[in-house]
Amino acid sequence: MEWYFEYIIHQNRPGVLGDVATLLGLLGINIKMINGLAPQRRGLIILSDNHSKIITLKRALANSTTVEITALRRPTLIDRINLQHGKMIHRSPDNPNTFRFTRDDLGMLVDFLGGLLQKSCPVVGVRGMPRVGKTESIIAACVHxxxxxxxxxxxxxxxxxxxxxxxxxxxxxxVLVIDGIVSTFRASQKHRELLKEIMKIPIPKVIEHPDILLREGDFSPDIIDYTIELRRTEDEEINYELVCQNFSSFDIS
Structure with a gap:
């Protein structure tokens, strides 16, 4: 059985990783994947056929002054992607189902969105300014x-x-890909009727500019399961007021 094991280092001295690996070896726990996630933070996917060994590991490190366990659980999609890329996906402090990426994180975004699309039938909103790479990332995630x-x-x-x-x-x-701007400002009545029909169908959907679709299309915010925000830089503002002034500038996503 796989477990996600994450810890932070309080005393960064030579041999800390070796000590942790030795403890895991003594307990008969195998390491499947390991990577640094941030300064002084490491994550591992470990394998154990006995839950009591995991409890022993937790107790053994409970009083350690060198490392502190921050996670010991069954691995999630986010855990696996964090380990694969060696950094952590940023979540919005206001909404835990909103995930933030920059263009430097496109590979991570594609892996994350691709993983979501493999799960049941999510509805994912993708926010971002024009020409930042939203549509291309969505297509790459579908391929993934x-x-x-x-x-x-x-x-x-x-x-x-x-x-x-x-x-x-x-x-x-x-996977149905919907541009929220085209489907509201430029939609025919037949297109609007089609949107209402497919929103009821359990099939994966990715909606670009979900704010506009929700605001202008008479849909409840509850239809969005996850939101992905893509920016050129971390401090770039996603400002949809520009759409009201001149939405033609969003022609290329």
Whole structure:
């Protein structure tokens, strides 16, 4: 059975990792993956066939002045991606289901979104300013998840605004990609009706500019399971007031 084991180092001296690895070896716990996540913070995926060994590990390090356990649990998708990339996905302090990335983290974003798309049928909102790489990241994540991407509305190469979908396009191996701006400001009545229908269908959906779709499309915020924010830099402001002034500047996502 896999466990996610994370600790911070209070006394950074030579041999700390060796001491931890030795303890795991004495307990008969194998290390499957290990990486540094931040200064003085390490994460591991460990393997143990006996839950009592995990309890013993926790007790053995409980009074340590060198390291402090910050996590010892079954690994999540985020844990695995953090370890794979050697840094931590940033969550919004106001909403734990909102995840923040910059363009430097595109590989991490693709792995994360691809992992979400492999789970049941999530609805994911992707926020970001124009030309930051939202649509390209969504397509890459679909490839990563081995899913077909179906553009319900988009301006990636040319404007797309579908009025109907085939049964094959609503299959489990498809992801519906919706541009919230195109689907509200430029939508026909048939397109709006299609949106309402597909929102009721349990199939993965990714919505670019979800703020606009929720505000103008008469949808409840509860339809969004996860929100991803993509910025050029950490301090870039995502300002949708620009859309009200000149939404044509968002033609290329």
């Amino acid at each position: 998840a081995n899913k077909k991407w179906i553009m319900v509305s988009s301006t990636l190469m040319r404007q797309v605004m579908r009025n109907n979908l085939t049964e094959e396009e609503l299959a489990d191996d498809c």
